[in-house]
Amino acid sequence: MLEWLTSTEAQERLGVRAQTLYAYVSRGRIEARTDEDDPRKSLYRAEDIDRLSRSKAKSRKAEQVAQDAIAWGEPVLPSAITTIHRGRLFYRGRDAALLAEHETLEAVARLLRGGDGVALKRRQADPPPPGTTGTARAFAALAARAGADAPARGRAPLALAAEAVSLLHLFADAVAGETGEGLIHERLAAAWGQDTAGADLIRRALVLLADHELNPSTFAARVTASTGASLAAAALAGLAALSGPLHGGMAPRVQAFLLEAERLGPGAAVAGRLSLGQPIPGFGHPLYPAGDPRARCLLEAFEPPPLFDEVRRTAEAATGHLANVDFALTGLAVTRKLPADAAFLLFATARCAGWLAHALEQVQTGHLIRPRARYVGPALD
Numbered sequence: 282m283l284e285w286l287t288s289t290e291a292q293e294r295l296g297v298r299a300q301t302l303y304a305y306v307s308r309g310r311i312e313a314r315t316d317e318d319d320p321r322k323s324l325y326r327a328e329d330i331d332r333l334s335r336s337k338a339k340s341r342k343a344e345q346v347a348q349d350a351i352a353w354g355e356p357v358l359p360s361a362i363t364t365i366h367r368g369r370l371f372y373r374g375r376d377a378a379l380l381a382e383h384e385t386l387e388a389v390a391r392l393l394r395g396g397d398g399v400a401l402k403r404r405q406a407d408p409p410p411p412g413t414t415g416t417a418r419a420f421a422a423l424a425a426r427a428g429a430d431a432p433a434r435g436r437a438p439l440a441l442a443a444e445a446v447s448l449l450h451l452f453a454d455a456v457a458g459e460t461g462e463g464l465i466h467e468r469l470a471a472a473w474g475q476d477t478a479g480a481d482l483i484r485r486a487l488v489l490l491a492d493h494e495l496n497p498s499t500f501a502a503r504v505t506a507s508t509g510a511s512l513a514a515a516a517l518a519g520l521a522a523l524s525g526p527l528h529g530g531m532a533p534r535v536q537a538f539l540l541e542a543e544r545l546g547p548g549a550a551v552a553g554r555l556s557l558g559q560p561i562p563g564f565g566h567p568l569y570p571a572g573d574p575r576a577r578c579l580l581e582a583f584e585p586p587p588l589f590d591e592v593r594r595t596a597e598a599a600t601g602h603l604a605n606v607d608f609a610l611t612g613l614a615v616t617r618k619l620p621a622d623a624a625f626l627l628f629a630t631a632r633c634a635g636w637l638a639h640a641l642e643q644v645q646t647g648h649l650i651r652p653r654a655r656y657v658g659p660a661l662d
Contacts, residue, residue, distance in 0.1 A: 283558075285314070285324035294330050305333065307367055309568040314601030324601075358503075358650070362393055362638055363492045368571045370493070377489055378578040386465050386487040386634060390449055393492055393638035394442055406447070409455040415626045416524070418455035423520060426451065426513035433644045434509030441644065444512050445637040452516070452633045456626045465630065479617045485582055486613060486627050489575040489606065492635030494568075498522035498529065499632075499639050506640035507650040515643075519636035523629055531607040532614070532624035535563040539611070543588055547595040561596045563608030572603035580604065585612040 286294065291311070292302055302325070305311040310333060312326040363372055370377040373392055380389060410425065412418035426448065433441055453465040457472035466487055470480035492499070502519035506512070523529035538561065542550040554561055566573045589612045593604050607624075614624045643650075 284327035390634035490631035515640035565602030
């Protein structure tokens with residue numbers, strides 16, 4: 282069961298003033314929620330307070346620093362690609378929510394790669410591999426390229442950039458189930474029977490999800506790229522990590538909760554989860570204590586079914602956590618009657634652009650990512 286502290290308790294435990302506490306919250310280092318007994322006040326997650334308190338101790342060991350950095354902790358490697366600042370997401374200094382108003386995934390992918398604005402054309406593409414789902418085809422397509430492409434280490438930047446372009450289009454073809462021409466969001470919209478409005482919503486979602494700093498799948502891609510492996514291998518590692526239920530596989534959990542809400546009613550569904558000490562899927566994000574800007578930007582662009590609005594109001598009122606991008610993406614898929622796995626496929630197609638950009642950046646450093654393990658096994662002689 283999570284422990285929550287009042288402002289006074291949090292300040293005393295950290296040894297800071299209120300202004301410093303609020304600064305930690307705004308930077309996403311401390312999670313906050315509304316006090317149910319007094320909506321004018323906030324409560325602060327004790328686990329975050331304790332982690333910060335440990336990090337402030339001058340005598341802590343280097344191994345503790347590394348351990349704290351692994352899970353939502355301090356930055357562990359430099360990157361010029363993406364950052365989260367004061368509750369907003371930036372791609373190379375540009376607000377992702379503003380980019381989502383008009384840019385395409387191709388343009389954002391070029392921005393993430395650090396391109397100078399010159400659009401690289403895709404090379405001749407083979408038909409995507411067979412598969413009953415877009416996910417299966419995407420795994421197969423990247424695996425085939427990973428087994429054939431040359432290592433990335435030592436190759437010219439322009440050649441690698443062109444290869445990244447081909448891989449992103451390969452991924453989109455696999456998701457759509459056919460080799461197509463035109464912009465990626467238009468190809469996915471055509472494959473899923475969407476009109477112009479639906480295509481624009483897909484475009485918006487792809488831009489908002491293109492990258493998110495050093496998340497698990499991006500870290501997996503960077504570790505792979507650090508070995509000098511091919512860009513396809515790095516993207517495949519990212520896709521493997523994304524498929525887990527705690528990362529890109531969150532949409533089925535949101536869908537399952539919505540079925541509970543439909544069967545029991547939103548109030549009973551939310552109360553039932555909270556009575557078991559379980560979080561509400563699709564709500565809250567450690568990096569966005571004031572609300573996920575990606576969710577806000579996406580939800581403003583369409584009108585979800587009434588059940589979604591009711592669940593959103595109920596969950597936010599009960600927990601103090603705002604809807605995150607997983608909730609918004611699930612709402613988009615349901616509203617537009619997209620395929621069952623469309624939420625994951627949109628997430629994966631978008632994030633492929635980010636994986637490739639991070640792989641390129643990691644290759645340029647020439648450094649191998651090789652952390653050490655803290656041994657806790659049987660005693661040694």
